[in-house]
Amino acid sequence: MKKPLSLLTFALITAAPALALAQTGGGLNSGTSAVTSFNTWLFAFIGVCAVSYLTFKCVQLAGEKIQWIDLGYAIGKVAVVGGVPVLAAWAYAVYG
Numbered sequence: 882m883k884k885p886l887s888l889l890t891f892a893l894i895t896a897a898p899a900l901a902l903a904q905t906g907g908g909l910n911s912g913t914s915a916v917t918s919f920n921t922w923l924f925a926f927i928g929v930c931a932v933s934y935l936t937f938k939c940v941q942l943a944g945e946k947i948q949w950i951d952l953g954y955a956i957g958k959v960a961v962v963g964g965v966p967v968l969a970a971w972a973y974a975v976y977g
Contacts, residue, residue, distance in 0.1 A: 923966055931959045 938955040941947045 920966075920970060927963060927966060931963060935959060 935955060938947065938952050942949065942952050
C-alpha cells in the first residue's frame with residue numbers, strides 16, 4: 882500500500898506547479914488573445930520572408946543568373962509555404 886501512496890504524492894508534487902499556473906494564467910480569454918497575436922505575427926513573418934525570397938529571385942532573374950522557369954518554381958514554393966499556416970489555422974478552427 883505504500884507504493885500507490887508514494888505515486889500519488891509524486892503526482893501531486895509534480896502537478897502542483899501546473900495547477901498553480903493554470904489558475905493564474907488568465908483563463909480562456911488570455912489564451913485566445915495569445916493565439917490570435919501569434920497567428921498575426923506568424924502570417925506577417927511568413928509574408929516578409931516570401932516577399933524577400935521573391936525579390937531575391939527577381940534580382941537573380943534580372944542578372945540572368947536564373948531562368949524564368951526558376952522564378953515560376955519560386956512562386957509555386959511561396960504559394961505552398963503560404964498555404965501551410967492557412968491550412969493549420971483552418972484545421973485548428975475545425976478540430977481545436
